[in-house]
Amino acid sequence: MSDRYIDFANSSFGHRLVGALGLPTPVRLERWQAGRLRPVDGALLLGGGPLVQPVHAFAHKLTEQIYSYGAASAPGTPWIPGHGPKVRAVVFDASDLTSNEQLKQLREFFQPLMKNLDASAHVVILGRDPHSLGDPFAASTQRALEGFSRSLAKELRSGGVLQLIYVGEGAEDQLEGALRFFLSPKSAFVSGQVIRLNACATQVQDWTRPLAGRKALVTGAARGIGASIAETLARDGAEVILLDVPQAKNDLEALAARLGGQSITLDICAEDAATQLIEHLPDGLDILVHNAGITRDKTLANMTPEFWDAVLAVNLNAPQVLTKALLDNGTLHDNARVILLASISGIAGNRGQTNYAASKAGLIGLAEAWAPSLHERGISINAVAPGFIETQMTAHIPFGLREAGRRMSSLGQGGLPQDVAEAVAWLAQPGTGAFTGQALRVCGQSVLGA
Structure with missing residues (x-):
C-alpha cells in the first residue's frame, strides 16, 4: 500500500513543511x-x-x-x-x-x-x-x-x-x-x-542467473512475501516449486503458471505432510524456503490454547519436521540452502505476540544449532528476520500502530516484499554457504533489538 507520508514529505510543499517542523524526511529507496x-x-x-x-x-x-x-x-x-x-x-x-x-x-x-x-x-x-x-x-x-x-x-x-x-x-x-x-x-x-x-568451496558461475539449474521450494507462496520470493528466485534462474494450503489453490496455480513452475497444495501441519511432500519431489531440492507462517495475536493473559498451538505448529514445528524429513530422505541435496523466515519479533519481542515471537526465535535458534552439522554436507541454514514490511497483513494494522511501525527504523519507512525476497535470493546462491547459522535482519535498522 502507499505510504502517504513519504509521498507528502517528498513533494515540493511537503518537503518545505516537514523541514520547517523538524520532522523526518524519509526518501524513496532505490x-x-x-x-x-x-x-x-x-x-x-x-x-x-x-x-x-x-x-x-x-x-x-x-x-x-x-x-x-x-x-x-x-x-x-x-x-x-x-x-x-x-x-x-x-x-x-x-x-x-x-x-x-x-x-x-x-x-x-x-x-x-x-x-x-x-x-x-x-x-x-x-x-x-x-x-x-x-x-x-x-x-x-x-x-x-x-x-x-x-x-x-x-x-x-x-x-x-x-x-x-x-x-x-x-x-x-x-x-x-x-x-x-x-x-x-x-x-x-x-x-x-x-x-x-566463512570459507566456502562453491561459487556462482553466472551472475546474471546465479540460481540456474537449482530447484527451489517456497512454502506459503501464493501471495505476499512468499509470492515475491518465488518471483525473485525464478528471476535468478531457479526452477520454482510453490506450496500453499488448499484454500489458496487458485492463486498458487496462477503464479506457478506465470513463473513456469510447479504448485503443491498441502497442509504442512498434517500428520502425513512430510510423506506427501517427499512424493511431490522425486528429483530433490537445492533450495528450501520456509515462508509459511500465521499470527494469532493476544496478550498472554488472554491467549487461548488454540491460538498458541496453531502458531507454534505452523511457524516452528512444521519447518522442523519437514526439513528433517527432507534431509533424512536425501531429498535435500548436498550443498543445499535452507532459509527460514523469522521476524524481528523473535529478536526483540512484541506485545501481544508471545506465541509468534517464540516461534520465530525458535527458527533463529534452529539455524544456529543445525548449521555446524549441516556444514559437513555443504548445506547452509539461515534465518531472515523481516521488520515492518508493507503487505496485506500490515495494511490492516490500526493507523497509529502502522505509522509507528513504519517510522521506527533508521530509514523511516516500511520495507517491501521485494526486500525480503532479495535477501532470500542472495542466501540461496551457491556461494552463500559462507554465511550459515545466522539471522539476517531486513528491517531498515529497526530500533527494536540490535
Missing part, C-alpha cells in the same frame, strides 16, 4: 530493476587495509567508476573530498586494526565522506571476527567496529545503508558475492547488520 547490469550505479570508493586488494580485483564488475581514499597504496583513482564525484558505494577494510589508537582511522576515513555520499549510498566495513583472534586487545578493537558501524548507519541520510562484514580466513573469495548484494539496491532495506563470512 531498488533493483529488471535489466540492470551492474550492482553499483556510480562511484565506488575503496580504502583501508589489505582486503581492499582482492576487492579491487573484481571491482570493475561492480562499476566502471573506482576511486581510492585514505592510503597512498590503495588501488583506483584518488578521490578528493569536495572535488571528486558523489560516492554511491564504499568499502573500507578495517581488518588490520588491532589497537585502540588505530580506531581513529575510522573517523579519519569516514568524516570527510559524510557530506559527499550520493543518495541511496551503500557502505560496507570489513573486519575479522573477534572470536577468531587470540590477542584480547585486537579482539576488543575488532568488536568496537560493531558499535561504530551501527551508530554510523543511523547517521546516514537519503536512504544510505551500512553493514559490517567479518571476513573469516579463507573467505576472501566470497567477498564478490557478498558485495554484489550489500553494495546494490537489492539490500535497500538492510542496514546496521553484522555479517560473518
